[in-house]
Every structure is written in structure tokens, then in C-alpha cells.
Amino acid sequence: MNEHYPFVNPPLPYAYDALEPYIDTQTMYIHHDRQLQRYVANLNAILSGYPELQNLSLEELLRDPASLPDAVRQGIINYGGGVYNHLIYFYGMTPSETRTEAQALYPAIIRDFGSVERFFDEFKAYALAVFGSGYAWLVVEPDGRLRIVMTANQDTPITNGLCVVAGIDVWEHAYFLKRFTDRAAYIEDWFHVVSWQVANDRYINCINGG
Ligand SMILES: [Fe+2]
The missing domain is CATH 3.55.40.20 (Iron/manganese superoxide dismutase, C-terminal domain)
Structure with a gap:
């Protein structure tokens, strides 16, 4: 994940089928390539009109929502949180027992x-x-x-x-x-x-x- 706007959807750190038989391949594909991708796109769309927010990291955007402009606060909570949460989830899994x-x-x-x-x-x-x-x-x-x-x-x-x-x-x-x-x-x-x-x-x- 890059540090600030425009955010990108980094590839999974393992193959789509790497978590089989526990997490299935089709779910991983849709979850990462479709759903997380949509959160990234929507977050970027929101930030595109707010240059003052474009140098902030995800953590900085999410740590104090009260400081965000009213018009985009909930959108950043929803889509920025969606990006942050999914990255922790996807990068927090591994095919091997560690x-x-x-x-x-x-x-x-x-x-x-x-x-x-x-x-x-x-x-x-x-x-x-x-x-x-x-x-x-x-x-x-x-x-x-x-x-x-x-x-x-x-x-x-x-x-x-x-x-x-x-x-x-x-x-x-x-x-x-x-x-x-x-x-x-x-x-x-x-x-x-x-x-x-x-x-x-x-x-x-x-x-x-x-
Ligand atoms: Fe999800």
C-alpha cells in the first residue's frame, strides 16, 4: 500500500488458492479484486476533490474523523476504513502454520x-x-x-x-x-x-x- 492518495490495491501476498481448503479461491478473488478494489476506487474518488487530504496516510485519515470535512467524513470512515481493514485482514493470513x-x-x-x-x-x-x-x-x-x-x-x-x-x-x-x-x-x-x-x-x- 502506498502512503497516501491515490491509493492502490496491492496484490495479495500469496496466490488466490493459497488458503485452500480453508478460504476458497473464488471468495479470495472476488473479495480482493472486486470488493477491496471498489473501496480503493471510492476512497480515491472522495479524496480527489480535497487536496488538503491527499498527503495523509490511511492511519492519519482514520485516527481522528472529527477533524475531517463534514461532507466527506462518513465516506472516508466507510471507504478508508474498508481499505485499512481489508489490508490488515488479507496481509494477516498465510497458507503456512506459523x-x-x-x-x-x-x-x-x-x-x-x-x-x-x-x-x-x-x-x-x-x-x-x-x-x-x-x-x-x-x-x-x-x-x-x-x-x-x-x-x-x-x-x-x-x-x-x-x-x-x-x-x-x-x-x-x-x-x-x-x-x-x-x-x-x-x-x-x-x-x-x-x-x-x-x-x-x-x-x-x-x-x-x-
Ligand atoms: Fe470484506
Whole structure:
């Protein structure tokens, strides 16, 4: 992802079929090439008329929506958030199991959730509890502790001063073709492909000031 307007849709860091059998190829293609592409195009269209916003990064655009012009605030929340959230989601998955590489994150999960199993149970409960469309996130609070939060639509945790470690897109477009309405099965699928290496890197960045 380039730093500011005009934003581009970077290619996936793996092949469309790399997450099979957990996330299916057709879903990955449509989700990345059609849906994320549409968010990028709509965000650029909004920013095209606001030169004063064109040098801001996604994080700068989303961190303090109150500072944005009234006419484009919700559009930037929706489409800028859509770009930011999807990039974390897509770049936070991997075809290989790398949980053992989460050397800094693993003890923090034990510290804040008691055990890995309790973390998974709690994360799944949050991801299931999102009403309608949204995301569940593992975030770092300003005091350094891990927490699970959910956001609606394309709202993003960075707007609330939280630093994102990992997140799952639970909009139905992320799983409907394979799992139909069975979100619980999709969450289990995601557990198989979440990149703990990426999450670990993001966690280290968060505790170092994000
Ligand atoms: Fe999505």
C-alpha cells in the first residue's frame, strides 16, 4: 500500500488458492479484486476533490474523523476504513502454520487471556457476536494490554486509539460462497490461516509505540 492518495490495491501476498481448503479461491478473488478494489476506487474518488487530504496516510485519515470535512467524513470512515481493514485482514493470513513464531505475542496472550484456548474461545465469541457486518480484532490498548474488540461496518479500532494486532472480516462476503450462513465454521477456518508471524510483528510494533 502506498502512503497516501491515490491509493492502490496491492496484490495479495500469496496466490488466490493459497488458503485452500480453508478460504476458497473464488471468495479470495472476488473479495480482493472486486470488493477491496471498489473501496480503493471510492476512497480515491472522495479524496480527489480535497487536496488538503491527499498527503495523509490511511492511519492519519482514520485516527481522528472529527477533524475531517463534514461532507466527506462518513465516506472516508466507510471507504478508508474498508481499505485499512481489508489490508490488515488479507496481509494477516498465510497458507503456512506459523503460530510457533509468535515469540513476543504468545506470552502476552497467556498473560492477558490465561491460555491460548481461552483466547480462541473469547475471540470466536466476539466474532460471532458482531451483529450484521463488521470485524473482530485483537488489539493493544494504550496501557499495553491485549484486548478483543468488535467494530461495525468498516469502522476501525485505530479511531479509538487502539493498535491492531490481527482481525477477521465477518461480513458475509468473506465466507458466504463456501460456508453460506455458517459464520462459526468460517471463524474456525480463519484460525487455520491467520499469520502469527504477521500478528507478532504487529504486536511488537504496537508495544513500541505503534
Ligand atoms: Fe470484506
